[in-house]
Amino acid sequence: MADHLTSWVLALVQTALFVAGAPLLAGWLKRVKCRLQNRRGPRLTQPYRDLLRLFRKELLLPEGSSWVFRAAPYVIFGAIVLAAAVVPLIALRLPTSAIADVIVLVGFFALARFFLALAGMDVGTAFGGMGASREMTVASLAEPALLMAVFTLAMSAGTTDLSVAIQRILSSGLVIRPSFVFALLGLLLVAVAETGRIPVDNPATHLELTMIHEAMVLEYSGRHLALMEWAAQIKFMIYAALIANIFLPWGIAVGFGFGALALGAAAVAVKLALLAALLAVSETLLAKMRLFAAPQFLGFAYLLCLLGMLSHVILEVGG
Amino acid sequence: MNALQGLDLTRQLILLLAALVLFSSFAMLAQSRLVGLVRVFAWQGVLLAVTTGLVAYASGHTHLYASAVLTFFLKGLLIPWILHRMVLRLGLESARESDAYRTPVQLAGAGLVVFSYYVALPVVQLSALFTRNTIAVSLAVVLLGMLLMISRHKAVSQVVGFMSIENGLFFAAVVATYGMPMVVELGVAFDVLVAAILFGVVFLQIRASIDTLDVDRLNRLSESEP
């Protein structure tokens, strides 16, 4: 019983870590990127300050908006945090990961996106609609690719439960699976699209014709905007943690001992930092593409994931 | 059949009459004037009546005498007379059918006779040559009657063709089976008579509505593209 309780507490702690660590990861990413671009860049804690400032600010609601506009930040935040609770960050076998498997995780993202898009449309401006339209389009292409990657993983691990899957990968030792290589590449591309990074979207821009995510939250202010931003950061971190822990699971805590947990935390911090740095490099090298190039981009991701699946079916299992 | 054994002459005569009936059908095919057509038709009726009488005499079926008399009056006199009157009344005395396809039709008619024999061949294997021939002839007359109807444009000619079909099957009934039961025969005769009268009525209606008796002009009701 005590063990049971410990695990629940641990799960909550891990979730809190997710929530708390997400701005830090965003700050790190921004900083690395600035450095790469020969700029000084803000401090690592800058995102926290931004959030705090937003929380303090007065809330402005656009005229004609409905309760959907007001409810959306909370729904989105709730869904994303719940998603964070499911993803193993530092330890496996946490009870929360059994609440939902990876498909449900995708479902949480979809729910958040659904409300985000609705909120964008609620105001009645052209921007909101435009953002919603683009977001849903990109997402509808990204989601099958994402699931294809997930399926590759799930089929080779024989489960869709993230915790169990990572455990199985861990226990099988270092095996180079072609399917995983393809799936990793595909997943990277999808993650870029899903989290609204270059080259699909640019979180830094407010150029009306190019933005996707920013167009939807254009009318948000104050604490609503803070929640939205925070949720986006958590989502980014979830993707990063997913990629890091699935494809490079080493270091993650299998038991609940203090040492193991500490090691897990350190390992994941390093992995996330590296991953963010990698993204910063790619964002520096690449330019944002046209909206209608995104389908090709995501189609390529889908193709990679499909190849991963096929190579799993053909190369790894045998006809 | 037994009754016929000793009456060679009658049988020959009947066969001769059969040939004549067949010939009259051909004569109708050849005849292009309406008046002439009706006249040949009358002769066919008379031949039929004679045949009936002869069969009655030969077979001893007395009711056939009555039938012969009936036939004579109905088909030899009354119906031709009705038709003739119609022709006169409709002013068609000098009307002629077109002569196109006359020869092919005649040749087709000859073919039909052969066909009739071919069809009748297996039918009466058990029967005597005589019966087979009469069946074949009557079949030929029926088919020739239809050919006449198909090849003629005038309503009157079609009626004549129709009546000659009746003649053909009547011939079969008389010669092959010594007539039908009396009640049937009376019924048939009644129907034929009514039909003849009705034909007259319809002639007048056609005439009133389309001003001609050319059946090719009766083509308003069709399904093909206009």
Place this chain on the structure above:
Amino acid sequence: MSLSLALWAVLGALASGLLGLAADRFPAPAKAAVFALLGLSGLGAVLGGGDALLRGLTTAQTFPLGLPWLHWHLCLDPLSGFFLIVIGIATVAVSVYGPGYVREYEHGRQSTVPLYLFTGIFVSGMQLVVLAADAFSFMVAWELMSLSSYFLVAYQHQHAANRRAAFLYLLMAEVGGLAILLAFGVLAAFGGGFSFAAMRAAALGPGWASVAFVFALFGFGMKAGLVPLHAWLPEAHPVAPSHVSALMSGVMLKVALYGLIRFTFDLLGGPHWDWGLVLLLAGSASALLGVLYALMQHDLKRLLAYHSVENVGIICMGLGLAMIFAGTGHPRLAVLGLIAALYHTLNHSLFKGLLFLGAGAVLQRSHEGDLERMGGLIGRMPVTALFFLIGCISISALPPFNGFVSEWLTFQAALQAPALHSGVLRALIPVTAAALALTGALAAACFVKVFGVAFLGRARSRHVRHAREVDLGMRAGQGLLAALCLVFGVLPTYTVQALEPIAHQLLGRGLPSASAQGWLWLTPVSPQTASYAAPLVLAGMVLFGGVMFALLNARRRTRRVRRTIPWACGFGPLDARMQYTSTAFTHPIRRIFRPVWEIHEEVETGGDRGLRPAALRHRLHVEDRSWRVLYEPVGRWVAVAARQVGRIQTGSVRTYLAYSFLTLVVLLWLIT
């Protein structure tokens, strides 16, 4: 007991229809009685079906109707019990919703008699279909259902489009019915009788069984709206009165699926895996094309009808998986696929019914069916909007509502593909699962569009601006379904348990693993493979979102908010015409999936003023390709054949005589 309850339900619906005959003379009492009886009938169906389903009972009875040697066999077993529940729930909701909705027709120019009469017959026909236990009564009930719903489609026949839709609908129903008849005929020929019992006993070779399956798939698939036989569906379903659309789209399609399940799993005996593959592929195609076509619609009810095509596709994917697994000797996994399909069947009937009722409410209040003329309804019809939003979330398969659970189960079934021997199947099934994912994402996009354009933003037309909330009954009808959407989304373990008797009946085993971990955890295969704790998901979301909300809104100072004018690029005050329209919303998708539709687009610039045209006109027609590919050629062939045949009737009596003559000659020649 349960069967007699179900029979009372059938009779109740029939009586409701017959009472409707008095509607011209006594409008008010007739209406009350009609809907009361309909509701009772639905209740009876739910109770009778529930009894049969939960207790796993099979009761049969014969009725001295039908042919002298083949009386009507009626039978209530878990499968039909389940579908009775599906029918019953929707009927109850409609009977609550109906009285308010038909008010619109009461003072119209057409009598409400046909509406009441055929609604009653329609419902009783559907109930009878699932009860029928011989081919004859099945066909009678089936066609009764088709015919009465046809009259409902044609109810508002003053519009030419409705007449066309009704014609097309009946034509398809007829063709489909004939195919079903043929399928039964094959079975009956081998089984020696038309009762289902005799058909089950039929010993068919695989060839004939496949023939029967193909006919059944064609017939039932046509009714269910499987691509490419679906084209009638989006024409017909929307033009019926909305509560009937809810029944047609929500329930009647399910009855078609019932037929398919009954035929393939029960009557034909063990399904072959290759049929499953066919069904899986057809289902994927339906799901994907259905949602893509739906995206391009801007008529609300039509859009919903296309979504029915999509959802039927999803259900068929589950069924196809079940057949593949059953045919390759994996009954446990087959059960999973079957239960996923049945679960989605139930769910679709709930949320599609809900959405159609919502659309009806909007239609009644605003007299607008076109999304492009709606907008901002959430402020005017808040309750309807909330329920509609629940429907949208459910149909978009988002947790924690019901649509998600069944799609999740379908995914789980698909992910068990590695158990199969054939590498092709192993590779193909995940691809179809990815198609399902695409479908789900597109559906979400579509319903963002629907809800965003119709209910959010600003009103685009005067009627919509003056819309008011609907009456209590109509709200209650929607509320019932919305609540059930949540209940079935949050309590999947119970639902799956309740569905198990069907699996026992059809596949000989249940799915004990699904609820092995207690009611909280749905673990369809094993807890190690996948688990989903819907109640915890709901709780978690309420917790995290709620805590945040409480934290942030606790202080009085923060509760005050200021309203400001939204940013419109400085073009002065915001205008309803500045909003994104439905067509604009789907423009990126239209560009990406261009080859799927037949798109006729033209842009006219008028008022030649060089670079600044005074008028701009944009015309867009997005058409279903199946018309061009499938339907029009058939129509053309018939027309050509008719024209050719028409030639024989020249009008000349001499030609006719020649026919007679030649017939005679040929026959004479033939027999000698």
Place this chain on the structure above:
Amino acid sequence: MIAVYLTLALPLAGALWLGAFGHRRSAGWVNVAVSGATFGASAAVAADVLRGGPLLSGGRMFYIDAFNVYLVALTAFVGFTTAIFSRPYMVHEVEAGRVNARRMRLYHSMYQGFLFTMLLALSTNNLGILWVAMEGATLATVLLVSLYRTPESVEAAWKYFILCGVGIAQALFGTVLLYFAAARVIHARDEALLWTSLHAAAPGLEPAVVGLAFVFLLVGYGTKVGLVPLHNWLPDAHSEGPTPMSAILSGLLLNVALYAVVRVKMIVDPALGTPLAGRLMMGFGMLSFLVAVLFLHRQRDIKRLYSYSSIEHMGLMTFAFGVGGPLATFGALLHMTVHSLTKSSIFVTAGHAAHIAGTQRIEQIRGLIRTQPAVGWGLLLGTAAIAGFPPFGVFTSEFLVLSATMKAWPWLTPLLLIGLGVAFGGLFRHLHPMVYGERPDSQSAVAANMLPVAVQLALVLWLGLAIPGFLAHWFDQATHLIAGATLLGGGS
């Protein structure tokens, strides 16, 4: 037995009486009364047969068994209901100036005369008399076809007369041949054409002659059944004559002609010992069915439309009788009943529709439900019934025929099904604009008595839901007579 005589005597007397006084205003009522009395008598016949089995009259002139008893009753019934419809219809025609007093006399007299010939053809035991009656039916109706004296109607009458005349003449030739064959076996000359004797002696008849006879009889009576390619008179005559006549032509004449063919087949089958007759009927039936369904698509005249539907259904029945076997035969017998009930009611409704619109042209008949709901719904339901939608009886019989075909000739079933689908499309594409939509200004409701239609459709509905015991019994006995096996005894 008296009832049988009465059944025949009443319409004959009616024909004579109306021939003299048929132009009176009361003639319509007399027509109804006589038809009603005939129906009563026929019901008595049916009751007799139900109680005591087949009836054979003293001189063996008349014979009523399970096969024809229900047809007699049905004929009298449809004659009766159509007479009810005919009264106001013809009054309207007189008022519209389309028919004068003389023609009314003709019409009424011939209406009864036609009924007489139909009943005679059904009840006689003598194949010769059967022929006489069939020819009489043509003669009685030919002037009715041209009753309106329009060029089209005269043309239709001429075609009807010539084609049916030639056809029926061929039937007579067939009868003669049959007599010829029978004379060898049956020595009493007057009995050689009696169906009862022929049926008993059938196995001894010479196959070659009988085969030849059957060809002639099939082509002959088949012309009257409306089998393609001998059908050409049928749509013309149906569409141009007065509507009550179309109703009884479609509902009765075709049935009786088919009855004749089947009666002959019952003799021919044992004589030939081969399935030749059945095969020929199947071929003709299928051809008629398939051709007629295509014709449905090209119609512009409402009555013509439904007359092609009659051809379609007669083709189906002929096909079913040709397939043979108890199931198909039972189905065909049932189909005869339901088709004639449904089709006559459709013609009645179509007649009203034509009155409403003032024309028979489909494109000018619009919005019937709005104009006169009873007529619109009648036409709609009637057409749904004839298209084979349950719960109407046509579905039941088609179901039986299809399932029998499935057993015996599985590869022909798709053809039948496609045909039914095409037929459905053909009917409803024309029906839809006629019944639905707004009421055009030119149309207004007319006095119509829809009671017969309602009764007939209700009967068809009843037959679709359950076949009453006595009728099933008759059908089964007739099936036994025709197909040599019963269905209820050892059926599935």
